[in-house]
Amino acid sequence: MGKALEGVRVLDMTHVQSGPSVTQLLAWLGADVVKLEAPGGDITRRQLRDVPGVDSLYFTMLNCNKRSITLNMKSQRGKELFAELVRSSDILVENFGPGAVDRMGFPWERLRELNPRLIYASIKGFGPGRYAKFKAYEVIAQAMGGSMTTTGFADGPPLATGAQIGDSGTGIHAVAGILAALYQRESSGRGQRVQVAMQHAVLNLCRVKLRDQQRLAHGPLKEYPNRTFGDEVPRSGNASGGGQPGWAVRCAPGGPNDYIYVIVQPVGWKPLSGLIGRPELAEDPEWATPEARLPKLDKMFQLIEEWSIRHDKWTVLDRLNAENIPCGPILSTRELAEDESLREEGIVVAVEHPERGQFLTVGSPLQLSDSPVDVRTPPLLGEHNQEIYAALGVSAGELAELKTNGVI
Numbered sequence: 333m334g335k336a337l338e339g340v341r342v343l344d345m346t347h348v349q350s351g352p353s354v355t356q357l358l359a360w361l362g363a364d365v366v367k368l369e370a371p372g373g374d375i376t377r378r379q380l381r382d383v384p385g386v387d388s389l390y391f392t393m394l395n396c397n398k399r400s401i402t403l404n405m406k407s408q409r410g411k412e413l414f415a416e417l418v419r420s421s422d423i424l425v426e427n428f429g430p431g432a433v434d435r436m437g438f439p440w441e442r443l444r445e446l447n448p449r450l451i452y453a454s455i456k457g458f459g460p461g462r463y464a465k466f467k468a469y470e471v472i473a474q475a476m477g478g479s480m481t482t483t484g485f486a487d488g489p490p491l492a493t494g495a496q497i498g499d500s501g502t503g504i505h506a507v508a509g510i511l512a513a514l515y516q517r518e519s520s521g522r523g524q525r526v527q528v529a530m531q532h533a534v535l536n537l538c539r540v541k542l543r544d545q546q547r548l549a550h551g552p553l554k555e556y557p558n559r560t561f562g563d564e565v566p567r568s569g570n571a572s573g574g575g576q577p578g579w580a581v582r583c584a585p586g587g588p589n590d591y592i593y594v595i596v597q598p599v600g601w602k603p604l605s606g607l608i609g610r611p612e613l614a615e616d617p618e619w620a621t622p623e624a625r626l627p628k629l630d631k632m633f634q635l636i637e638e639w640s641i642r643h644d645k646w647t648v649l650d651r652l653n654a655e656n657i658p659c660g661p662i663l664s665t666r667e668l669a670e671d672e673s674l675r676e677e678g679i680v681v682a683v684e685h686p687e688r689g690q691f692l693t694v695g696s697p698l699q700l701s702d703s704p705v706d707v708r709t710p711p712l713l714g715e716h717n718q719e720i721y722a723a724l725g726v727s728a729g730e731l732a733e734l735k736t737n738g739v740i
């Protein structure tokens with residue numbers, strides 16, 4: 333079966349996480365992604381190595397289904413070869429620090445001159461305003477995009493979330509921009525510049541917290557467990573803060589991940605009160621309606637916990653779902669890695685790597701009926717130099733010379 337992006341050529345100058353997450357998704361959608369690295373390679377090939385001398389999991393889990401070439405962009409021949417690659421690509425993606433591609437001698441004006449149909453996507457930490465020149469990493473984006481201020485408990489420090497919303501979250505936004513640009517090119521015949529800032533993407537994901545900032549002007553946020561409010565949205569622990577109250581309650585045997593997150597919809601209260609052994613609360617005017625429960629959500633979740641702590645989270649999951657009550661046990665990373673159904677769904681995937689053997693990765697969360705994903709091992713550094721440079725007319729002799737001179 334064909335693939336959605338078959339025939340689309342991506343020149344991938346990304347490194348670390350945000351950029352590689354973009355090009356890996358494009359590759360899974362069927363694009364031919366050629367990852368261009370400095371002769372020393374993407375720094376993450378060597379970072380957090382678990383097996384000596386072998387590309388790290390950081391690298392292997394973000395660079396599947398790509399081809400790899402090396403090229404020194406600071407050499408004259410390197411720049412010439414790069415210009416050739418740009419001419420034959422549909423999409424260029426990069427996430428260098430601000431101004432790095434310009435300093436290589438390839439500002440947007442030059443790139444579009446080389447290839448007017450090129451879609452040039454960049455990820456930076458920030459938009460063109462006051463932070464434009466700053467570098468950024470994951471948690472910096474979380475700090476400056478509204479995530480850290482709203483994560484944690486009111487009496488504790490701001491917290492980083494484990495979900496990589498600054499890196500891979502931005503990457504998904506960039507994929508959306510790139511695909512839209514590709515579609516617009518169908519009618520305009522022209523490529524365009526796609527820019528995504530990590531701070532913007534995180535703020536987009538924190539949209540509902542900015543909603544609550546405005547609601548504060550009209551009084552306390554009653555759905556929050558907090559007792560006092562100032563003029564900023566407070567951290568609210570595990571409260572959903574939305575229309576339906578939720579909390580993580582403890583389960584047996586009381587380990588660090590023996591919790592289940594329970595949401596109490598209006599319709600769920602009657603079966604829930606029965607389950608927890610307090611059926612009379614379904615009729616009690618002090619408890620029967622969402623409005624009556626709102627001022628005492630902490631007490632409500634305490635009642636639920638007095639029941640849940642007597643059962644393991646899987647039993648609680650089954651019992652609550654049998655009553656159609658939305659809930660989710662806190663699954664540890666080990667449980668996720670071992671989850672049979674996630675393996676069957678193709679979202680936890682075992683991949684064979686020529687040097688490290690088998691490793692686990694997260695497959696594609698995008699499932700298209702006519703474009704199935706086949707997760708393939710990431711390339712070794714420069715593995716495809718010969719085939720890609722030969723296609724540009726570089727002879728075997730010159731290739732050896734380029735290697736000796738540090739151009740590739």
Ligand code: COA
Nearest residue numbers: 348349350369370404405406427428429435456457467468
């Ligand atoms: N050949 C020659 N030089 C190359 C090269 C190549 N193929 N690829 C990169 N380089 C050079 C660049 O030209 C740059 O040199 P210069 O600063 O002299 O112009 C240099 O490598 C460093 O690039 P930079 O991206 O700034 O790396 P860094 O390690 O200093 O910073 C980040 C890393 C992630 C902080 C930075 O890239 C960044 O802010 N990126 C945007 C935001 C982002 O994606 N962050 C998330 C990371 S998960």
